Amino acid sequence: MRIPCERGRCIMATYVDILRSEFPEIDTEVFEYITGVLECGGPDFEDEDEVFEAIGGVLQEVSSDSKNEEDIRDICLQMFNTLKLNDCDSARKQVLLDAPVQLSQIAGECVTTTNDVQGIWMIKRGQNTTVNAKKLEKAEAKLKAKHEKRNEKDSQKVASPLVLEEASASQASSKKDNRIDASGKNKSYDIRIENFDVSFGERSLLQGAEVSLSYGRRYGLVGRNGLGKTTLLKMLAGRSLRVPAHISILHVEQEVAGDDTPALQSVLESDTVREGLLKEERDINTRIAAGHAEATDTVRLSEVYAKLEEIEADKAPARASVILAGLGFSPKMQLQTTKEFSGGWRMRLALARALFAKPDLLLLDEPTNMLDVRAILWLENYLQTWQSTILVVSHDRNFLNAVVTDIIHLHSQRLEAYRGDYENFVKTKEDRLRNQQREFEAQQQYREHIQVFIDRFRYNANRASQVQSKLKLLEKLPELKPLEKETEVTLRFPDNFEKLSPPVLQLDEVEFYYHPERRLFTCLNVSADLESRICIVGENGAGKSTMLKLLMGELTPVNGIRQAHRNLKIGYFSQHHVDQLDLNVSSVELLLKKFPGRTEEEYRHQLGGYGISGELAVRPVASLSGGQKSRVAFAQMTMACPNFYILDEPTNHLDMETIEALAKALNKFRGGVVLVSHDERLIRLVCRELWVCENGGVQRIDGGFDEYRDILQEQFRKEGFL
Template identity: 35%
Template structure:
């Protein structure tokens, strides 16, 4: 167990950590959150001994090991991928080299040397105890889970990008299995399949864990407690991030109430003092109240780090058809196989759609084709009438004018109706007060990315194409962006590995898989559920095919154990898929009922003559009504299809039971 006692750390006169206390037990998974700049990374660096506290102590057992994943690992670039990861097992490598040397000596005339044989036996025992025989296979398993291929194992580490080297460094730490694992923004360089893998891996991790992350989905799935660091104080909440948010909101409301009550009391006492200060007959009472104010233990005002909400609006309303793609094929000159093949899709006004898939599958290429940065080799991409696209991606920072001040750069591209909101939105993204006067050229990469994001949001576009917009945002900025995009009346195509963000925003998911696009109705959680149905169906078909193959070589009267096993697998797959379909049908029915209620409310509004006195509102209501009709139609179509699938499954299950 590791214990932090009265830990204090200052930078100049600023107290970053103020007598904080914390105990970390084996198996404990702690999420560490707080606004940017409050000292989260500083605390991790103190725990590994990189920084020294001004006061306090850290107590841990003598052989206690700590693995630390920093946000940047610039020096980690030597050797091959697999070799660099295995270097974390330094003692194993040392023993292996000595064993190889002894074996070489034994095979060259020293086969009867008892000292060498005894030493080899001792080394082999130690090697086995340290897991030496499993280390390489375990390292390969971790690397593949993090998205590497077998062909990458012996490639030079310096040929990989910074994000992939960060994954390799994470693999190195996971292989060691330290007593305490410190992860500083571990999800920044991972795609969704890798995120899902590491979540499952970390759930089985036996040691303690401290996770600093802005990924709310990740924290919800892993953290057992949340520690909030703010104003130098550390407070621990039981439960995941979602529970923390609820508890903190209640505390803030209670604190606000107590603070307001105390402020009223202070004002009342001060009024008495001011009124009777110079009256001799009231001197004793005045002095009494002055002493009361001096002794009063003041309640700190509630933390003002609430999310600042802002709204964005499309300057021009596009026609219904926003994007139409037909028979799209694309590959780069150095590629022999198609990266994208035979893609067909339609995107309609007001839709919010996610584009998902592993890194390297072609998501960014697809968006660059839509924006015209790349041209398809076959097929067509057509934007609809009055569609004004705007594209946000990491490389967009290259378009910033390095000589411009932040405010001037953003205002120059803002739509007329947003000219007065430039400072507010820049404040949301971390540029407040005089910071907006900084020149672009002095900003960090992350700061430039936030400036580019502000430019896009304030532009007159009605079709936003956003590639990882949350990468450089803290939790408050993410929530502000989420709020703005949720109410956005234009069309949105979103690439993000932030699953919580996707869950709150999108109503349809495009999955890029093997060069083609699969479409799923609903948000990200719906996508996961529907994808599981697809997987079950594929397993069912595979099991059924195996059973038929086995059956073709057997007599009808007698089934082998293997055939019975395969048929049992098929029945299990059918039952699982049946349960999933039944849940989906119930959910669809609830969604359709809710949408029908909303439709009736809109019809009621549209039937009122006074609605048309405000033309802008009337147009918006009609658009909402049209969009809702489309959603209902899609949901009903999926409901009918799900019922047909369920009926077919039940029939299949009945046939298998009777056979």
């Protein structure tokens, strides 16, 4: 069948034309079903036989003129040819190969019936269909089996075990919701996503989950390392999960690219509306000055000025400067080009741009990792007045208590919502678990009581009706499952070593600088022994990491002396620990390279002590989450049994349970500890001495973290941040 067209060309009729021509009286619902199958499965059909397997039985059922199997196969061949001509040309193939697969979009495009939840295989039929329901179901099952078989073959084609898995999401959505979004009539800024799955490679992270984000509320997403918190943020940011199109999203994930743009200007440019209006203003004024203005330019210029005034564009530089200052950028740094900053400072710049742009949904993944204590306190204060919606992943318990209004707990492949801050979440969760356990135990006792009656009178004819009644009662009881408690995180630092007489580590009158014009330390005098639990705080750039390297002997003082006990054995954890790991090998292989000559069982036992057990231990390190990589680094650091630990930001990427376990392990350890940290919880649990690194030296604060926090809050008041 061919349709004539202009310029002497002919176009093969579409499968829709063929279907209407060959089956003019076809039922509407069956028609939608068949076209839906062909639309969704078109690119996957390899020949006409596969088309016949998918829809041939249905076509025979609806054929009013009793077409035989050969006729139906001929029609399927025509449809197959139109699918290949219209849908599988080389250009389309390339586009499909280059584009990311969005399952939620596929589900939205392959619409089948109105007002029904639908996905790729979810099709609901009315009661008055003229086709045999069993044959329809059989056709559906065949096509689904074909897709599953093809997917299985594709997964077996992966050549290298080092190819990283990719995250994906799928979501059932209704035709009504898709139509409302497409029409632009949805004006709500609330977000509700129901019945969605998220996976990472072959591992399922979420199943049948749902999440609701009310506009203006601030949500903390919490859960153990490796369960999918970061992946969920990426699925939302990439709109793999359906978020209404009119809602703007910003995900602070990657650092700002380094170029010649000044930091302040980089932040200003994140407001695209303001930048567009300013450019239009410049263009119109240029035409007016050159005498090339059109009659409408003056009117448009007035409109531009009105919009700039409405968004308070003149106040934007001051607002951007306040945000940068709060995140630690001095006035001089705000004028530096972005390429002059390190990766950590560019991440701060990315955060500043997001705060300035004010998206409808702000996604933050461990924002405190890149900040010092001063900047964290400023960010807490700033976000408390945030007007739109925030979803933040954070391990910082105090940060969550200060910022969030709700907690979303990711566990057991689902999401549970709690009102209130993190402390309220912990209390409510414990109460809920106790109630669930009591309910389960009560039901078990009730079941046992009924079962005793049934067993006693099972063969008593006089009690037969009562036994039957009890059996029905048992069947109707809802099945409650025992609580699945999360495994407790335990860390242990081996301490089978001899005591060392103090001081075991000391810096005397040390002076150090990288450049003579900027001296980091002058007359630095510090010491530590095996009883020390020293926490170092201070602004980024004050020299905290440098002082740790001086203590370890990695850097040599310009003046002064470093003294260390001859039996001192230091274990070092770098804040950039990931850079020290070989990402292309497994955790077991990593320890084998570092400590050869031991059995695999020893390596697995060492990793298991830090939560890297079973399949995790043999997966490439690159595929582990940030927190899991940190645990591998801990396992590697402690295997040599040091008697003194120097830890630089050890909590980055760790979940809260692991941070608690880390604090307990450090307190039980019989050796010395010096750590740099911005995590208030860890500092409060471990710290016996607090050192503030500033102004070329170290100041000891007797009042601990509370006194240091009060000092910073007073500085904020003086600088006008509060």
